[in-house]
Amino acid sequence: MQTHIAKRVEIVIEAPLERRLTDALTAAGVTGYTVLPVLGGSGRSGQWSRDGQVGRAGMVSVVCLIKPERLDGLLDAIFAVVKKHIGVVSVTDAHVLRAERF
Amino acid sequence: MQTHIAKRVEIVIEAPLERRLTDALTAAGVTGYTVLPVLGGSGRSGQWSRDGQVGRAGMVSVVCLIKPERLDGLLDAIFAVVKKHIGVVSVTDAHVLRAERF
Amino acid sequence: MQTHIAKRVEIVIEAPLERRLTDALTAAGVTGYTVLPVLGGSGRSGQWSRDGQVGRAGMVSVVCLIKPERLDGLLDAIFAVVKKHIGVVSVTDAHVLRAERF
Amino acid sequence: MTEILSLAGANLISPIILSFALGLLAALARSDLTIPEAVAKGMSIYLLFSIGFKGGVAVSAHGIDQTLVLALIAGLVLSFVLPLLAFGLLRVMTGLSAIDAAAVAAHYGSISIVTFVAATSVLNGRMISSEGYMVAVAAVMEAPAILSALWLVARSGSGEARMDPGLIRELLLNGSIVLLVGAFFIGAITGEKGFAEISAFIEAPFKGVLCLFLLDMGLIAGRGLRQSRGVLGMGAVGFAIAMPLVSAMIGLGIGALIGLSLGGVVLMMVLCASASYIAVPAAMRVALPEANPAVYLTLSLGVTFPFNLTLGIPLYLAIAQAVTGA
Amino acid sequence: MTEILSLAGANLISPIILSFALGLLAALARSDLTIPEAVAKGMSIYLLFSIGFKGGVAVSAHGIDQTLVLALIAGLVLSFVLPLLAFGLLRVMTGLSAIDAAAVAAHYGSISIVTFVAATSVLNGRMISSEGYMVAVAAVMEAPAILSALWLVARSGSGEARMDPGLIRELLLNGSIVLLVGAFFIGAITGEKGFAEISAFIEAPFKGVLCLFLLDMGLIAGRGLRQSRGVLGMGAVGFAIAMPLVSAMIGLGIGALIGLSLGGVVLMMVLCASASYIAVPAAMRVALPEANPAVYLTLSLGVTFPFNLTLGIPLYLAIAQAVTGA
Amino acid sequence: MTEILSLAGANLISPIILSFALGLLAALARSDLTIPEAVAKGMSIYLLFSIGFKGGVAVSAHGIDQTLVLALIAGLVLSFVLPLLAFGLLRVMTGLSAIDAAAVAAHYGSISIVTFVAATSVLNGRMISSEGYMVAVAAVMEAPAILSALWLVARSGSGEARMDPGLIRELLLNGSIVLLVGAFFIGAITGEKGFAEISAFIEAPFKGVLCLFLLDMGLIAGRGLRQSRGVLGMGAVGFAIAMPLVSAMIGLGIGALIGLSLGGVVLMMVLCASASYIAVPAAMRVALPEANPAVYLTLSLGVTFPFNLTLGIPLYLAIAQAVTGA
Ligand SMILES: Nc1ncnc2c1ncn2[C@@H]1O[C@H](COP(=O)(O)O)[C@@H](O)[C@H]1O
Ligand SMILES: Nc1ncnc2c1ncn2[C@@H]1O[C@H](COP(=O)(O)O)[C@@H](O)[C@H]1O
Ligand SMILES: Nc1ncnc2c1ncn2[C@@H]1O[C@H](COP(=O)(O)O)[C@@H](O)[C@H]1O
Ligand code: NA
Numbered sequence A, B, C: 001m002q003t004h005i006a007k008r009v010e011i012v013i014e015a016p017l018e019r020r021l022t023d024a025l026t027a028a029g030v031t032g033y034t035v036l037p038v039l040g041g042s043g044r045s046g047q048w049s050r051d052g053q054v055g056r057a058g059m060v061s062v063v064c065l066i067k068p069e070r071l072d073g074l075l076d077a078i079f080a081v082v083k084k085h086i087g088v089v090s091v092t093d094a095h096v097l098r099a100e101r102f
Numbered sequence D, E, F: 001m002t003e004i005l006s007l008a009g010a011n012l013i014s015p016i017i018l019s020f021a022l023g024l025l026a027a028l029a030r031s032d033l034t035i036p037e038a039v040a041k042g043m044s045i046y047l048l049f050s051i052g053f054k055g056g057v058a059v060s061a062h063g064i065d066q067t068l069v070l071a072l073i074a075g076l077v078l079s080f081v082l083p084l085l086a087f088g089l090l091r092v093m094t095g096l097s098a099i100d101a102a103a104v105a106a107h108y109g110s111i112s113i114v115t116f117v118a119a120t121s122v123l124n125g126r127m128i129s130s131e132g133y134m135v136a137v138a139a140v141m142e143a144p145a146i147l148s149a150l151w152l153v154a155r156s157g158s159g160e161a162r163m164d165p166g167l168i169r170e171l172l173l174n175g176s177i178v179l180l181v182g183a184f185f186i187g188a189i190t191g192e193k194g195f196a197e198i199s200a201f202i203e204a205p206f207k208g209v210l211c212l213f214l215l216d217m218g219l220i221a222g223r224g225l226r227q228s229r230g231v232l233g234m235g236a237v238g239f240a241i242a243m244p245l246v247s248a249m250i251g252l253g254i255g256a257l258i259g260l261s262l263g264g265v266v267l268m269m270v271l272c273a274s275a276s277y278i279a280v281p282a283a284m285r286v287a288l289p290e291a292n293p294a295v296y297l298t299l300s301l302g303v304t305f306p307f308n309l310t311l312g313i314p315l316y317l318a319i320a321q322a323v324t325g326a
């Protein structure tokens, strides 16, 4: 099976910022992303859990597969959204099927 | 701690196809997989969200850790399921504890 | 954008052990982690699904980004918790923004 | 005519319809109002269980009507046949590909249980009784249309429909069919006594739950409409109004023919006129992945569903009353 | 005897039992019917809150019976002792390892609150009153059996039970115990006045919610049975029927001895006879990870639970009536 | 005074307050009792829909009061102005930074709909009627305070508030505002007839659902308090008690001035005295990310909310009765 190199970018961000982040991704030319729910976590701003919350509380994890050459532009776009906010951004080398999609 | 090289395969696929995919994984000799929920996403087929849906709508993310030598057979099996469908497949190099499990 | 090398450790573990695992991570000096829900899966102990469950059943996925030099200590701490339990541990090379956080 | 309008008017200002409208408007205005998936599923389980159970209780009370078998057969045949009609209309009225047209046709041959429930509500409000087994007819009409659609695709040679052995079992043992039919049998077995035990749960709060469920339907329909703006031509929208009208007339004829009561005839019309947006879309993703979901979901949930809910149901009732002379 | 059978027959065709059967059949037929986890948890919170609250209200109405303390102590002791009996029976009747046998034993020493609720329902249906504080007895019986099981493992030397300091606190402050006991106190404090305020929520829809909850239990039990086919021998299945019968007799003796009413005796029998499938399995995953969940879940949820629900409860009631002469 | 205390005492032993206390204690004792997020959201949707609908029905029954417009304007102005007062008090009483103080101030200018609902419950229990449109006033008071807070930050020059164009739309079309206002209009349009159709859903189980919702609030407040131990000084805690008292007095004056009924005055006091913990925190994460959530959530949900729920509401009622002589 033919695979193609890509980058997998994973952004854990506060849920109220989700739309702003995905708008920024789209503006940066990303062709797709996937949003995963997060149950809870811990970091410099303490521990939290989604249980029983009512508002748009908590965090989400946004995963984005992109062509390697797009990475730099993308990270700039992401950083503009997350810089003042809690959350983490990580990048992993990956291979994808069907490169024409990215 | 002794770790062993492995591949981490992540498949984002439409929920109605989940059983077909996991059947194909099992048939391809995979010893295990984990299914994660997906809240929403965007791709060539547009944007969607799980909110308020009633049917088996939306997508799931299936993660599968395997021995590297199994990768090719596995990708073929996956591709047979996803080829006509929306969704993405990515592969990352990984290390696992307890290699005897894979 | 300046990125820093890191390790991404992913632990799929039974939900009743979640607190013990995160306590162990914290004790091992981890500065943060993220807990993702798991819908279902399959492994040596059979297939399971979260649907309709009432108790603290099922599994969760704990993701932890750390400085590479912390990996060994961390894996030991994790292994002490998971060794008798079902579940899998995988490690991937990653890059993170904002290294001061890890 | 004025009577139909006043009927429609009275229908329009019920909490049920207004809740749907609220959801629609909120979504179109891009409010972040959402109902969690688990809550929406929970409400649909509640509605299916209640409606099935009440149908069963009605059957246990009134005995099995001689027309029961006829009605079931009629439902089965209609669900197989209506997609052919829909397919023909679509090929004439729209420029949809054979695959998209077949996928849409599957939706219109199947049924919308919420439209059925809303119609039951309207009938109850007017004190018009209906055959309890109509929920069994609804269950019978869920799946066959999918097979017709796959046959249409195979015949047109325009793509291979994915018809793996698991699909038929999935269609027949689909969760909503099993729950509806199962609750029907529970109601039929336990009868009035069983009903008395749980009516405070399945009867009293029913309409209120329906309001919140329709709020959710409105939100989903509104988000769908916003995203698929421009996907559909006037022809397709015209189809989504014409098809329920034509189907309702067929349902009227068949219902009268097999001797259903006024209420039963109306429900048969509603079953024919309504289009699926839960079971069939999931099946289409498996069996006809090339078909565009934006097309069939928008037509079924964005156009036909609100049409039936607001104008369709009172219209069908008025016509049935005129025709049966009741 | 014929009376027992007719009692059992009447019990069998209640909506509650039939809902369980529907879930079981749907799962065995591999339908995709599921109830979302959040909805299932929501229903269990509702049931625990209601049953606890109603127990408290009953205590506030009838005053604290002199047998209250005796019943609590009896529950505590039984929960510690029944696992020893279960362990002995298992070692004789089955080839389970000491660890698996101990894990199973923990389940049978603890209780199933849903079985308790179903029994209350049956008693209510027969106008048989019972001591409100029996829910407190139920709460007291949830956890001790786990400690007995761990002691059995330690004694048999066949593996180290994981008994970290956090475990005891987790057991005592387990969500379902806290909710049950907390609601009990709220009911006891607010009494009839509090009950009047919220009875439309905690009383009227109770049986209906129980139906949907048992539908879910049926689904889970059915899926479990399907997956663990072949795991269990006849001996184990025999244990899962014999154990509740023996335990119920012990509960009968103790209940009569401490002077409970007919209803109270039946509930004590049901508490002894029922096996946990929520709190104990989670504790076993922490404390006895080597024990095979397929074994204890299948026995407890797949065999004993349906047995108690269908035949057990009417049988215990008939026996208690015969013995107490009521 | 003794009357106030006995009123407060009666209030304290209602199931609603005790449920909150149960949640609080369970969380402080580190029980694992939790309510799933989807269930909590479902309950809040139910409460907003019910309270909005009932307000609308009341308006349709009593006609539009001449004070309606005055009350809406008063609410709007108060929501803009109260944050300035809160900010001033905070700068005097605590050592909070300008940004943290502004974030807290936004919460106290906005409202807590659950406190409002609890107050309505108390009024109903005492047979005191109130203006139905007070729910519209509540909706109007949700968002403006946020703008005041951002203006305070901008003026203090101590950081840039993030005021992107999307934010205002998000605030105005916030899900809870849309649902509350939408349900209000549905109630106003369908009136008593609509209410009769769905009252078994929105009225009968209301208080019971409120109990479970407050159980959840107690759990969240308790977990928040446990985690933020040490974050807050005595000054901040003093503010969280003083501010509602001062705001309530302002609400009293304004309410009496514009001619609200006794019930209306009490609700206006409660709106002024209560602090948001759902809509405003989310907005703060977007607009003032540097502000510390532990500070504003603990004050609003951990101190002011329980204060209002237990002592505040009966106190405001007693004062309003004394002042209006009713
Ligand atoms: N090292 C980490 N690994 C994984 N997730 C993290 C890590 N640090 C923080 N997070 C996640 O990001 C959230 C906010 O982190 P922080 O900004 O450090 O408070 C936490 O609640 C976690 O969900
Ligand atoms: N580049 C991507 N990165 C991450 N997820 C993606 C990407 N493209 C598509 N997806 C996911 O796959 C789904 C279907 O994609 P598509 O087939 O492009 O419509 C989307 O809704 C996303 O959840
Ligand atoms: N190879 C694998 N890849 C991904 N997840 C796995 C794998 N093996 C096991 N798992 C997950 O770990 C759980 C327990 O596995 P096991 O201990 O093998 O029964 C499974 O239910 C899966 O969720
Ligand atoms: Na139809």
Ligand code: NA
Residues within 6 Å of the ligand: E082, E107, E108, E109, E110, E111, E112, E247, E271, E272, E273, E274, E275, E276
């Ligand atoms: Na027991």
Ligand code: NA
Residues within 6 Å of the ligand: F082, F107, F108, F109, F110, F111, F112, F247, F271, F272, F273, F274, F275
């Ligand atoms: Na306020």
